[in-house]
Amino acid sequence: MYRFLFVSQIKVSNSALVSAFMKELEPESPVSQCDFDRLKLSTAPFMERNLEFMIGCMDGLSSEQNKFQYYYRNLGRQQSQQQAWLQKRRQENMSRKAAGEEPLPEEDPSNPIFKPLPEPSRLEGYLVTNQISSYCNHINGVAGQSFNRLYLMKALQED
Template sequence: MANTATRSFLQVAVTEEAAPPLRVVQIEGLVILKIIKHCKELSPALVTGQLLGLDVGSVLEVTNCFPFPIREEDEEVEAEGANYQLEMMRCLREVNVDNNTVGWYQSTMFGSFQTGELIETFMNYQENIRRCVCIIYDPSRANQGVLALKALKLSDTFMELYRTNNFKGEKLREKNLSFVDIFEEIPIKVSNSALISAFMTELEADTPVTQFQFYYRNLSRQEAQKQAWLQKRRAENAARKNAGEEPLPEEDPTNPLFKPIPEPSRLDSFLITNQIANYCNQINGVAGQSFSRLYLMKALHEK
């Protein structure tokens, strides 16, 4: 989370003019992997980092990030943190990498991120950056198979009240502001460069479905080529017959067109089908028991 060091660092940012409403946060896949790696490696300690990218119309593009040093409650250490951030920005600029600040990321545990410190950090960023977001990642939910990644910003109404420090009941009712209106969640869109997409395509192994598609496509192409060859041979034999010559055979074992194409194994498909059937049976069994309990409880309540 940003601190005094971050505030000092943000003084180098340029204040932006009025921009259209932010609709989407577009994050490159590599950035997401770097955020997850940083947050998981130091979990359960909470970590933060800088988000870099471009503000393009209604889309905030996040193209890079780097971690912040572990924060210490010491002014000298905080000054070193600010120097570290400035040095990182300088290095990125020298290698021609996007170095515009578009926000920060931070980890959380069990969703406990909505704090006064987060709001203060947002306000500090807003002093120099008109539009910025905070990417929240919860490593504790990763064990449950959930990618707990969300992009947040403060609502304009809440920021207006926060600047005036007016949170009286009358003012809240006037602005129609409730606790759910403090933060706005911005949809996240994951993108990859064309080179990465092409590389991932090359890495993908052929699935059984793809293999059977190629098999039937090649089989159809071979059959068409075989029919064209037979028509040509029959026309040639008709000419030879008119000339009193012996016809040529209509099948040539040496011709690749007459060699059968090997069919892919169906073992993987059978195993996958078996797994799906097993999962369905388990779901059916659990659902059946649950419904039986519900009907039993309903009958007991009625009595």
């Protein structure tokens, strides 16, 4: 008795070199429309959307920078008030010493100008900056691909 082994599917594959050689042996085939569709140059919707998102992020970054400018402006104002108060207190202590009285302490913790101002968080600015970097990388990638397509189309039109 004979036993038969039935194989339902046979798959033949070639190495990359054999495939390239076979491609070289084929006659020149005209480029189909589907091949030109890959060279589509319109990336306007993607670019427009990413630029709108980046503009929104730039507005957010601007507001974060305004918070820091406001903080440093107030910090400078507070330091100048502290210096003026200390100068006034030193003059007052000199006059008290001349009058034979005990000098007052130079720093008054109950005075609101000596309370430290809370520094704004840098996390939000850092997150916005990373988001802007991400949008820039996306735009850079699409623009690079578009330039490659443009150069390829120019070469095809010259031939």
